[in-house]
Amino acid sequence: MHNWFRELKNNKRVLQLFKILFVLIGRLPKTQDMVIFESFHAKQYSDSPRAIYEYMKEHHQDYRLLWSIDKSAENMFREFGVPYLRRFTIPWFFHFPRAKYWVNNVRLPAWMPKPKDTVYIQTWHGTPLKKLGVDIEEIHMPGTNTSAYKRNFVLEARKWDYLVSPNTYSTEIFRRAFRYPGKIIESGYPRNDVLSNHSETLASNLKKKLGIPEDKKVMLYAPTWRDNEFYEKGKYKFEFQFNLDNWKKEFGDEWVLLSRMHYLVAENFDFSAHAGTVYDASSYPDIRDLYLISDLLITDYSSVFFDFAVLNRPIIFFMYDFELYRDQLRGFYINIEEEAPGPIVETEKELFLAINSLKDSNVQSDSKFSGFKGKFSSLEDGHATERVVKAFLE
Template sequence: MTNLSFIQKIKGLKNSSVTRRLFRAVFVILGKLPKKKKLMVFESFHAKQFSDSPRSIYEYMKENHPDYRLLWSVDKSAIHLFESFNVPYIQRFTFEWFWTFPRAEYWVNNVRLPRWMPKPSGTVYLQTWHGTPLKKLGLDIEEIHMPNTKTDSYKKNFALESEKWDYLVSPNPYSTEIFKRAFHYNGEVIESGYPRNDLLTNHSDTLISSLKKDLGIAEDKKVMLYAPTWRDNEFYQKGKYKFEFQFDLENWIKEFGDEWVLLSRMHYLVAENFDFSAYEGVVYDVSLYPDIRDLYLASDLLITDYSSVFFDYAILNRPIIFFMYDLENYRDQLRGFYIDIEKDAPGPIVQTEKELFQAIRAMSDSNVQLSSTFSEFKNRFSSLEDGKATERVVNTFLK
C-alpha cells in the first residue's frame, strides 16, 4: 500500500458515519460531567483562523475579564498560526479536546459546528455569524448547487444547528430579520453591530502605517484590495472551490503598478494556490493573512463582487468597486440577493476588465461621502458600528 492510499484510508475512516457516531457518543457522555465554570472556548471558520468576531470577543475578554479561562479549538493545520500569536489552544478532536470542549461553560463560534456535536445542557453557545447577507442564506436558498449537497438536507442541517444557539449576533436590523428566517432561529438576537468591526472605528494612522510595513508595502504606495467570493457551482470537491482571475494582471500592472499595489484575498473556501512571484512587490497573495480587518485598514480601495466584505469596508468611507462579471448568472441561477444590488450598491458595478480599469481611475481619488447612495447605504447597514459592539455582545451573553 502506498503512503497516499494509506492516508486516504485514514481520512476516510475519520470522516465515516461510524466515527461520527462514536464521536457523538463520547461528546454526549463527557458533556454530562460538571461544567468547567468560566471556561470559554472559541472557534473561527472551522477552527482554522484566529480572526473575525470570535477574535474580537477573545481580545476583549482577555483585557476586561481576566478571571475567565479562554481557549481556542484549533484544527491541526492551523496550530502554527495560533502558536505564532501565543494564543492558548487545544487541538480539535484530540483526547484533551473531547475532555474539555463539551464541558466548557461558553462556546463562541462564527460558522456551523459539525452536525454530530450536540450542545450539552448548561453550555451557553454564542453564534456570531460572519457577515451581513447580500446573497441568500440557509433556508432562503431555493436550490443548492454545492457538490454532494442536497437542498433538503442542507436546510434541515441549518435548522438543527440553530437550535443549539443561545445567542446570535446581528450587525443591523436588516440582518436580524433575515437571520431569524433563514436560520429558522427563535432564540435571542444581540443586535449590536459586529465585534470584528470595532477596530475599523477605533484605529489610528500609526496602526495603518505599521500594518503596511508588516505587509512589506512602501509607505508611498496606494493599496488596492481584491476580495471576491466563491461560486457554488465551480468546485474541485466539497469544500474546495475553483477561482480564475477575470482581469489580466499584466494589464493591471501596466495601468496602475507605478502608483498602486494589489492585495489578492481569496475566500477561505477557494482552493487555488496562486503564484504571483512574477509580480513580486506589486501583487501580494494575502489569502492566508490571519485577519482581513488589517487588510481593510491597510487598503485605500476595495474591489469585490458578492462577498459581504463591502458591508464592513463601507465603515471606512473608502471607495468600493463591484466587479460582477457574472452578475446575471449569480443573481438568477446560483443564489439570488436580498437587496437590489444594482440600485443600492455603494459603488459602481462593472463586468469587464475595461470597465474595471475605468472605474478604478474614476474612484481612486473620489470622496465617497459625497454620494447620497453611499450615505444611505451606511445609514441602513452601519448605524450600529460605533466601536462598542464587542462590549455590548459580552455584556449581554455574560449576564
C-alpha cells in the same frame, strides 16, 4: 491533515463513537469560567470570535479562554501566543463539551450535539447580500442536496443560545433564513470595532509587516466563491477575470494589489511574475488588517463591502457573472443595482475606468454611500464587542 485521519473522521462508526464520547463528557459538571472559541472551521484566528476573545482577555480576566483549532492552524496559534486545544484530541474531548460558553462564527460539525447548560454564541460572519440557509431555492454545492442542506442548517440553529446581528436588516433575514427563534444580540459586528478605533500607526506597521512600500496605495481584491465552481466538496475554483499585466501597466506605478481569496477557494495563485506589485494575502490571518491598509476595495458578492464601508473608502463591484449569480446560483436580498455603495462593472475595461474615476474621490460626499451606511452600518461605533459580551454574560 493526514488522509487516514480524514478517512477516520468520515467513518460513520467513528463519528458515532465521537458523539457518544461527546455526550457522556457533556453530562459532567460545566467548567463555569471556560469560554472556547472557533473561527472558520477552527482554521483561523480571526473575525468576531477573535474580537470577543481579545476583549475578554483584557476586561474579564477571571475567565479561562481557549481556542479550539484544526491541526493545520497550530503554527499560527503558537505564533500569536494564544492558548488552544487541537480538535478531536483527548484534551479537546475533555474540555470542549464541558465549557460553559462556545463562541463560533460558522456551523459546527453536524454530529456534535450541544450539551445541556452550554451557552452557544453564534457570531455569524457577514451581513447577508446573497441568500442564506432555507432561503436558498436550489443548492449547487457538492456533497449535499437542497433538502439536506436546509435541514442541517435548521438543526444547527436550534443549538444557538445567542445570535449576533450587525443591523435590523440582518436580524430579520437571520430569523427567517436560519429559522432561528432564540435571542439575537443586535449590536454591530465585534470584528468591525477595530475599523472605528484604529490609528494611522497601526496601518503603517501593518504595511511594513506585509512588505508594502509606504508610498504605495493599496487596492484590495476580495471576491467570493461560486457554489457551482468546485473540484470537490469544500474545494472551490476561482479564475481571475481581469489581466494582471494590464492592471500593472495601468496602476502599478502608484498602487499595489492585495489579492484575498475566500477561505473556501482552494487555489494557490502564483504571483511571482508580478512580485512587488501583486501580493497574495489569502492566507493572512485576519482580513480586518487588510481593510485598514487598503485605500480602495474591489469585490463582487462577498459581504466584505458592508464592513469596508465603515472606513469611508471607495468600493467597486466587479460582477462579471451578475445575471448568472443573481438568477441561478444564489439570488440577493437587496436590489444591489440600486443600493450598492459604488459602481457595478462587468468587464476589465469598465473596471479600470471605475478605478480611475473613484481612486481619488471622497465617498462621504456621495448620498448613495451615506444612505447605505445609515441602513447597514449605524451600529458600527467601536463598541459592538462590549455589547455582545455584556449580553451573554448577564
